[in-house]
Amino acid sequence: MNTLADSQDIDALWDYMDPIKSEQCFTQAIAQINPGTLPLLYAELLTQQARAIGLQQQYERAFATLADADALINNTSSVALVRYYLEYGRLLHSSRTSHANEYFLKSYTLAIELHEDFYAIDAAHMLGIIEKGLQSLEWNTIAIDIAEKSIHPRAKKWLGSLYNNTAWTYFFSENYQKAYTIFQKSKAWYAERNLLNEEFIAEWSLARTLRAQGHLQEALQAQLTLLENRQAANFPEDGYISEELGEILLSMGREQEATPHFAHAFDLLRHDIWLQQNEDKRLKRLELLSNNFSNSQEQEHE
Amino acid sequence: MSESRALFIAITGGIGSGKSTVSNIIREHGYSVISADEVARHVIENDENVKTRLIVEYGNATFLPNGTLNTAHLSSLVFSKENKEKIKKLNSIVHPATLDAIIDMAEKLDEQGEKCIFAEIALLYESGLEDAFDYVIAVAAPEEIRIQRVIQRNPEMTKEQIQLRIKEQADQGWVKNQADFVIENDAGLDKLEDSIHFILGLIPHLPVVYSTDDENLTNDDTMEDTQ
Numbered sequence: 001m002n003t004l005a006d007s008q009d010i011d012a013l014w015d016y017m018d019p020i021k022s023e024q025c026f027t028q029a030i031a032q033i034n035p036g037t038l039p040l041l042y043a044e045l046l047t048q049q050a051r052a053i054g055l056q057q058q059y060e061r062a063f064a065t066l067a068d069a070d071a072l073i074n075n076t077s078s079v080a081l082v083r084y085y086l087e088y089g090r091l092l093h094s095s096r097t098s099h100a101n102e103y104f105l106k107s108y109t110l111a112i113e114l115h116e117d118f119y120a121i122d123a124a125h126m127l128g129i130i131e132k133g134l135q136s137l138e139w140n141t142i143a144i145d146i147a148e149k150s151i152h153p154r155a156k157k158w159l160g161s162l163y164n165n166t167a168w169t170y171f172f173s174e175n176y177q178k179a180y181t182i183f184q185k186s187k188a189w190y191a192e193r194n195l196l197n198e199e200f201i202a203e204w205s206l207a208r209t210l211r212a213q214g215h216l217q218e219a220l221q222a223q224l225t226l227l228e229n230r231q232a233a234n235f236p237e238d239g240y241i242s243e244e245l246g247e248i249l250l251s252m253g254r255e256q257e258a259t260p261h262f263a264h265a266f267d268l269l270r271h272d273i274w275l276q277q278n279e280d281k282r283l284k285r286l287e288l289l290s291n292n293f294s295n296s297q298e299q300e301h302e
Numbered sequence: 303m304s305e306s307r308a309l310f311i312a313i314t315g316g317i318g319s320g321k322s323t324v325s326n327i328i329r330e331h332g333y334s335v336i337s338a339d340e341v342a343r344h345v346i347e348n349d350e351n352v353k354t355r356l357i358v359e360y361g362n363a364t365f366l367p368n369g370t371l372n373t374a375h376l377s378s379l380v381f382s383k384e385n386k387e388k389i390k391k392l393n394s395i396v397h398p399a400t401l402d403a404i405i406d407m408a409e410k411l412d413e414q415g416e417k418c419i420f421a422e423i424a425l426l427y428e429s430g431l432e433d434a435f436d437y438v439i440a441v442a443a444p445e446e447i448r449i450q451r452v453i454q455r456n457p458e459m460t461k462e463q464i465q466l467r468i469k470e471q472a473d474q475g476w477v478k479n480q481a482d483f484v485i486e487n488d489a490g491l492d493k494l495e496d497s498i499h500f501i502l503g504l505i506p507h508l509p510v511v512y513s514t515d516d517e518n519l520t521n522d523d524t525m526e527d528t529q
C-alpha cells in the first residue's frame with residue numbers, strides 16, 4: 001500500500017492562519033484521491049483535514065474525520081498512522097481531554113521506527129509542551145537531538161523553534177545560564193538562514209535573560225543595540241523592547257527614565273489581542289507605570 | 303528500467319473529458335507526456351507488420367496514397383453500430399505494438415533521468431494496459447460537457463455519434479473507481495490547474511508500484527484481457 005515518503009506537499013495545502021480555507025483545500029484534495037487504491041494517502045489527508053477542523057474548535061467533527069482515517073489505515077504501520085496518532089493527541093490536548101500524551105508517545109515511537117524524523121520531532125515537541133518541568137525539558141532535548149542529527153532538511157527546520165522553546169523552559173525553571181546558551185544557539189541558527197525577525201526575537205530573549213541574571217547594564221546595552229538594529233533594518237517599532245527598556249531602567253532605580261518607555265510600550269501593545277487575552281495583568285502593569293510618566297509630565301506642566 | 307526508475311503514470315478519460323488539456327498543463331510543468339494516440343498513429347503508418355494486418359482486415363483504402371492513415375475509412379468501418387468485435391479486432395492489431403513503442407519511449411526518458419513520465423491513453427482500461435503503470439489519473443466531466451467539447455472540436459460529429467462513442471468506452475464512474483487520482487474537469491481552467499498542481503506535488507513523493515518482475519508482461523498478455 002502506498003503512502004507518502006515525504007508529506008511536504010500535503011502540508012503545502014496548509015494555511016495555519018486560516019483553518020477554514022485549509023479545510024476546504026483538504027476537502028478538494030481528498031476528492032481527487034481514490035481511497036480504494038490509495039487508502040493511506042487518503043487517510044493522511046483526512047488527518048490534516050481533521051486538524052484543520054479541530055483548529056476551528058469543532059472537535060466532534062474533527063474526531064469523526066479521524067475515525068474515518070483510522071478505518072482506512074487499519075493499523076498499518078505508516079506515516080498515515082504516525083499522523084493519525086499525532087492529530088488525535090493534538091485534538092485531545094486542544095479539547096482539554098486527557099491522555100493526549102499517550103497518543104503523542106505512540107506517534108513518536110512509530111515515527112522513530114519508520115525513520116520519519118520530522119514527525120518524531122513534532123511528537124516530541126508536543127510532549128515537551130504538555131509535560132512539565134524536567135520531563136518537558138527531556139522531550140525538548142530529544143527533539144533537538146533528532147533534528148540536529150537528521151539528514152532531512154525538513155526535520156532540521158524544527159531546530160530554531162525547538163531551541164527557542166527549550167531555552168524558555170530553562171528560563172522559567174530559573175536556569176538562566178543554560179537558557180542563555182540555548183538562546184545563543186537559536187540566534188545563530190536563525191542568523192545562518194537570514195531569518196531576521198526570528199533572529200531579533202532571539203536577541204530580545206538573550207537580553208531578557210541578562211536582566212533575569214541581574215546583568216542590568218549588559219541587558220540595557222543589548223536592548224538598545226537591538227532597537228538600533230531593528231531601525232536600521234526598517235522593522236516596525238516593537239513594544240516588547242520598550243517594555244524591557246522600562247523594566248531594566250526601573251530595576252536600575254532610574255524610574256523617571258523608565259516611565260516613558262513603559263508609556264511607549266503600553267501605546268504599542270495595548271491593542272495586542274494575544275496580550276489582552278493572556279497577559280491582562282502585564283498590560284495593566286504597563287498602563288500603571290505609564291501613568292506615572294503622564295502624572296509626572298502633568299506635574300512638570302503645573 | 304532500473305529499480306530506481308521513473309514513475310510511470312497514465313492519464314486516461316473518455317472522449318471530451320479533457321485529457322489532452324490535462325496533458326498539456328502537465329507538459330507546461332516540465333514533464334514528458336507520451337500521447338498514445340500519436341504513438342498509435344506512428345505505429346500504424348510505420349510498422350510494416352501492423353500496416354499489412356490492417357490492409358488485410360480493412361482493405362487497401364485503409365491508407366491514403368501518400369501512406370497516411372485514412373481515418374475516415376477506418377472510422378466508418380469500425381465505429382458503426384454493433385461494432386464491438388470490430389473495435390476489438392482493431393485494438394488487437396494496433397495495441398501491442400503501440401504499448402511496445404510507449405514502453406520504449408518511457409525507458410529512453412527514464413535513462414535520460416526523468417523522474418515522472420506520463421502517458422495519455424484514452425482506452426487504458428479497455429486495453430488492459432493499466433497494470434503497466436504505477437499510478438493512473440482519470441480525467442472526468444459530466445456527459446453534457448463532454449458532448450459540447452467534442453462538438454466544438456469536431457463540428458461534423460452529431461450528438462448521437464458522440465453518445466455512441468461514449469457508450470463504447472468504459473463507464474466513467476467505473477473508471478473513477480479504478481484510478482488512483484481523479485481530476486474533475488468541470489469548472490474552468492483555474493480549478494483544473496489547481497487539481498493538477500496538487501497531484502503533481504504528490505506524485506514525485508509516491509513510491510514506485512510496478513515491480514521489475516512485471517516488466518516481463520507481454521503485449522499478448524495485455525491483449526488477452528480485452529478479448
